[in-house]
Amino acid sequence: MYLADSRAGTPESAAPSAESAARPRAGRRLAAVGPTVLALGTVSLITDVSSEMVTAVLPLYVVAGLGLSPLGFGLLDGIYNGFSALVRLAGGHLADRGGGRHKWVAGAGYALSALCKPLLLMARTLTPIGLVLAADRTGKGLRTAPRDALISLSSSPETRGRAFGVHRAMDTAGALLGPFVAFLILRATVDGYDAVFMVSFCVAVLGVLVLVLFVPGGTAARPAPEAGSAAVAARPAPEAGSAAGTAPRPTLRAALALLRRPELRGITLCALLLGLATVSDSFVFLLLQHRLGVPDRWFALLPVGTAASFLLLAVPLGRLADRWGRRRVFLAGHGALLLAYALLLTSWHGSALPFAVLFLHGGFYAATDGVLMAAASDGVPEELRSSGLALVQTGQALARFVCSLAFGAAWTAWGDRTALMAATVALALCALFFMIRSPVRPALAKDGLA
Amino acid sequence: MTLRTRILVLLSALAVLAGVATASVLHASARAERRDQAQRGGPRIAAGPVSLTATRRLVFRNMAWGPHRDELTSVPASDPAGPRTASGVKCLRFYAASGTGVCLQAVHGPVQDTYRAVILDASLHVRDHYDVPGIPSRARVSPSGRYAAWTAFVGGDSYAGTNFSTRAAIVDTRTGKLTSSLEAYRIVKDGRTYRSADVNFWGVTFTADDRGFYATMATHGTTYLVRGDLAARTVTTVHTDVECPSLSPDGTRVAYKKRVEGLPKDAPWHLYVLDLRTGHETALAEPRSVDDQVVWRDDRTLVYALPGDYGADLWTLPSDGTGRPRRISTAAVSPAYVG
Structure with a gap:
């Protein structure tokens, strides 16, 4: 909701960018990539730095830090694949129930993954570590569909491919940065896995904060490109479901x-x-x-x-x-x-x-x-x-x-x-x-x- | 909330988070400095020459805090808790026989650590080195000193990926010929050629004649003791439920860790000795779970590492199932009897 009110007054100039100036082609009146997409891209970038930090050092932590044998670690992977499919569907469904939930369901997913990082410090044996990783992936499963829905809802149909492209590029940039940060920390310390997990946690919290502060809640953030007007963009979220008249209810x-x-x-x-x-x-x-x-x-x-x-x-x-x-x-x-x-x-x-x-x-x-x-x-x-x-x-x-x-x-x-x-x-x-x-x-x- | 307020909230949160993150890194790096100080009551360590041919010495990786942490050190075999001579060579895992040593060490790169296996001569000079594809786990040298083998954990490169595999490599130190993975060998299981993508090998131990070895092979949830033939490049299954075998000096028995039902998943192994002639298994008198490839001091005595206050301690136990485990040295891992 946050961005919606600031956007409502200045729909045309909501997100001026070099892009829109450089390519004044048919009907492209709004910036190709809206601030919501950039905000979500930033959240993903930050979150991926955090999660890839952990992923990069985890094998080393298990073998060298805890002295455990990691074989058989992935035994639950097969079962978990089925479970994560259910979580993803549930996340998608929950987000659709009532306007404005996308952000909060996605936020819950990001927050759950963030909380897993300090928990890793307490898990000293394989079973708890496996459980923490499963919770981490549950968070990922939960947030993926609502986040992608937010991206698609806050970009016009003509520029959606680019919006997703920008988001995926930012996401991948974070994934590339994460291991680098983790090994810098390991280099500066001795057995600094606790520091890696703590920094990863702080980074993840930052990601959740950016989501809470800068991603508008609900479908209200839609730039409504078809109408070309901000009136639809500012429509109250609770009516979003009925606005389309014949649109199916989110059951x-x-x-x-x-x-x-x-x-x-x-x-x-x-x-x-x-x-x-x-x-x-x-x-x-x-x-x-x-x-x-x-x-x-x-x-x-x-x-x-x-x-x-x-x-x-x-x-x-x-x-x-x-x-x-x-x-x-x-x-x-x-x-x-x-x-x-x-x-x-x-x-x-x-x-x-x-x-x-x-x-x-x-x-x-x-x-x-x-x-x-x-x-x-x-x-x-x-x-x-x-x-x-x-x-x-x-x-x-x-x-x-x-x-x-x-x-x-x-x-x-x-x-x-x-x-x-x-x-x-x-x-x-x-x-x-x-x-x-x-x-x-x-x-x-x-x-x-x- | 106006944009201004939101930015202010973000900046203050950023300050707090950056503070917490910095504090945790500083705390961990202060620990690094502490570990460079020798602990009071720890073993006495002095720099000096370490030879792999000196008579009756025990060489291992010293884990005691201080300037010689992680270095290969040697003690008299008769007094393993005595003063240590530190070589200056750092290893994560180590083994030696007949004047040849294999040392698995980390190479600190700009982005991440990589690992390599270094072949050492009797005075610990580097003769050769090979890439190791993951975190080092086991190391062995054949009794003659000709062959060396090592195992590494490989995996964990996808998002929250938890599938690990192991890779075991064997090198002929005389010719430099490397088999980077035993998966290249033909597998004979129950008399027939066997193929599976999920095959893992670890824990190689060599026979005295330089023609064969024993190792663990895992596939579809079962571990096997396999006998390998270096010339024919085959491995043949001989027994199940055997991990990290270690062949006795007389070549008649294998000491190993066995996954025992009813034990916790994180500490599932008990030590056993298998008689290769009769197939008889003897449970050893160690009640704790051991995750190590044991070393035979002689035909009757085993030495192995268990977690201790400074990483690991060395323990000894008779190989016939009698007696009680006795700690022979603290803050030590990867022992090898030389000379």
């Missing part, structure tokens, strides 16, 4: 009924099928090492390569999605992944190969992660935005989980090369299917899937 049944909408069903199916052929990151890095003989010393840096490419490409590809069509870019992203697989399958072992594969892998994320949310947003009414996005995310996450199980089994049975070949063929078939099924049309303001 659980309504959330599930979303799947009857052809646009959302289309994009969910697309994400699901393509997700079924998307090999998980750790396998990609392992394959890189197996096939190309990346030295062990560099192995830990492979995810950094993907993240850097994601960071670089998120905004340009988000903008491209706005202009060229989100489905096109989403499919093209999978094309990049296909190319990466193909490179892994070739017998060419040039020194540029790891860079090319990681660049394509990051490009895949840049073209699919935020872009999918932007595309899905257009198929879901505002009142059910969180639930709808949660559905798509959950579908995709479960599909990828199934794929990683299947890929692991295929690797065992046939070896890495054949398994990757199978994934490549499956991915190509899925991508082809969607290209034929719904021929790509030019971007229309009304049709986000175009």
Whole structure:
């Protein structure tokens, strides 16, 4: 609500930016990326610094700090995948019940993760550490859908791809900074894990504060680009549900009924099928090492390569999605992944190969992660935005989980090369299917899937 | 709330949080200084030459606070609690035999620590070094000093990722030929070739003839004792529920830690000795959970580390299931009997 009142008076100049001045194209009267998106991006950046600090030192803490054996640590991962899917759906649904809840549900998720950091100091054995990590991930599951809903609600349909791109780029920047901060602290201390967790906690609290202070509550923050007026933007939140007249009430049944909408069903199916052929990151890095003989010393840096490419490409590809069509870019992203697989399958072992594969892998994320949310947003009414996005995310996450199980089994049975070949063929078939099924049309303001 | 108020609230919160964060870092770095001071009542340590061929010495990583913390130190084998001679060489894990040492150490990089395995000669000079892909865990040298092996924990690179794996490497110190992961070996399980993506190896121990080794292999939730053949590059399962095996000097038995049902998940191991000829398992008289690859002092006596006030202490125990554990040295880990 905070920003809504300040915005109401000056809708046109609410967020003047070089962007809007430089690109005075048809109907782009509002800044491409609103302050809410920037605020949410800042929250994600700060939170990712905090969480990646912990992630980076946790193995070292468990083995060297506590002297525990970390094997069997991930035993609960499989069970937890199912649970986190439920949490995500619940978070999406809760956020939709009554206007203005997105912010508070997301805030609860951020706060829960923040509280986990000092708890890590007290957990001295594996079971409590596992529980704290599970709580941390529950917070992440809870906040993801409401946060993405807030991003989509505070950006106009024509610029949503860019808004998500900016957010994902900021998020990734935080993820890259976190480990760096953590190791600086470890360097300045001896066994300074307590300091790492404490600093991580302070950083996380800062993230929650930025959310509370600078992200407007409710759907009221919407710049209402269709109307081009601030009147709608300032409408009271409680009426948000009825404002659309025929809009569905945010019940659980309504959330599930979303799947009857052809646009959302289309994009969910697309994400699901393509997700079924998307090999998980750790396998990609392992394959890189197996096939190309990346030295062990560099192995830990492979995810950094993907993240850097994601960071670089998120905004340009988000903008491209706005202009060229989100489905096109989403499919093209999978094309990049296909190319990466193909490179892994070739017998060419040039020194540029790891860079090319990681660049394509990051490009895949840049073209699919935020872009999918932007595309899905257009198929879901505002009142059910969180639930709808949660559905798509959950579908995709479960599909990828199934794929990683299947890929692991295929690797065992046939070896890495054949398994990757199978994934490549499956991915190509899925991508082809969607290209034929719904021929790509030019971007229309009304049709986000175009 | 106006924008001004919100910014003020944020700035004041920022000041408080920055204060807390700074205080915690300062507190932790003050601890660093404390650890550079020798503790009163701790072992006497003086810098001096440490040789891997000196007669009847025990060499280990010194964990006592002070200037020689984490350095390889040596004591007379007959008086392990006596004055220590510190070498200046820092290791996280260490083992030695016949004048060859393997030292797993951290390399402090600009962004993060990496690890390497260093092959040492009898006077602790570096002969060779190899990258280690994760946090060092176990180290061994074959009785002849020709082969060295190490294990590292690898993992934890995704968001809140909790899946760890281990990787065991073997190097021929004479030729420099490195097998960076035992996963490259063919696995023979129950008489047939076995393949699985989830296979992990750890805890290598070598036979005296330089042709084979024993190690732990885990797959689908079960741990196996495997016998490895260095020439054929195969491993064959010989027993289940064996972790971190250590072959006796006479080559007839393996001491190991066994996951015992009913123990807490964080301390699940008891020490056992397996007779390789009869397959008979003997429970040892150590009631505590031990997470170490034990060392044979001779054919009847074992030495291992347990958590202590300064990281770890060394304990000894008969290998036949009799007697009681006895502490032989404090603030020490990774022991190796030399000479």
